Amino acid sequence: MTAVAxxxxxxxxxVHAPSAPYLADAYKSLCAQELPAGWEWHWVIQEDGRSDAVRPHVPDDPRVTFHQGRPGGPGVARTIALAYASGPYVKVLDADDQLTPGALARDLALLEADPNLGWATSRVLDLLPDGSTAGFDGDPADGPIARGAVVDYWKANGFRAQVHPATLFVRRDLLLALGGWMALPASEDTGLLLALNTVSRGYFTREHGLLYRKWEGQATAQASHTDDAEREARMAVVAARAEALSCAGWRSSATG
Incomplete structure (x- = not known):
């Protein structure tokens, strides 16, 4: 690495085997990012399991590190990957998604300019199988997000957050203080987002920051993802975590 930590x-x-072929597109989107002088990115790719299918798709680049581990789902894989993160900020990038040009620099500028912000999110475009994109108009206004706003919206709108957790850019210390991603088979990123919003202010930018790939192999397209009993249990523990944090009265130092 040429940048200090x-x-x-x-x-x-x-990443897991079915999504590994998409790493090449994710890598291209990372290489297209332009950061301020002295800043660099470090890509930590963590396989959810140990196979021979992922490594051939990992770019040969000193800015990229690859690790494997016991399977436990994407939340466990991301949390294990924190062992290899040493910078002040963490950006989420799912294996099958792509960053839009300028996304990293925008996120960085927001949190560098305001120490009272703990995290940032942005608009998303769905990347469809034919290569076209589709957006939607349900996003909030551009600007800061008050503590509790995402939680309240999520509860009032069928357990759907108004900002996308796949676009998360977060202070690493805050992420570690909350224990990383939830140990759930799905909705682990939503659980983290709600916890972050409970203890810290965030920011939403209406510039598109992510191409969110839609394909038949993605986890959210599987029948198990919408199983009513499991979904109810996931939502219950996500809500309980946010409520417990709220009742405890803990606030991140990155708050207003």
């Missing part, structure tokens, strides 16, 4: 953005990606 305190000027590094650690981009964390959980």
């Amino acid at each position: 305190d000027r590094r953005i650690d981009v964390i990606t959980a």
Whole structure:
């Protein structure tokens, strides 16, 4: 690495065999990012399991590190990947998604300019199988997000957050203080987002920051993801965590 650790953005990606071929597109989107002088990104790719299928798709680049581990789902893989993150910021990038040009620099500028912000998110475009994109108009206004706003919206709108957790850019110390991603088979990123919003202010930018790939092999397209009993249990523990944090009265130092 040519950048010192305190000027590094650690981009964390959980991957399993079906999504490994998409790493090449994710890598291209990372290489297209332009950061301020002295800043660099470090891509930590963590396989959810140990196979021979992922490594051939990992780019040969000194800015990229690859690790494997016991399977436990994407939340476990991302949390394990934190062991190899040393910079002040963490950016989420799912293996099958792509960053838009300028996304990393925008996120970085927001949190560098305001120490009272703990995290940032942005708009998303769905990347469809034919290569076209589709957006939607349900996003909030551009600007800061008050503590509790995402939680309240999520509860009032069928357990759907108004900002996308796949676009998360977060202070690493805050992420570690909350224990990383939830140990759930799905909704682990939503659980983290709600916990972050409970203890710290965030920011939403209406510039598109992510191409969110839609394909038949993605986890959210599987029948198990919408199983009513499991979904109810996931939502219950996500809500309980946010409520417990709220009742405890803990606030991140990155708050207003």
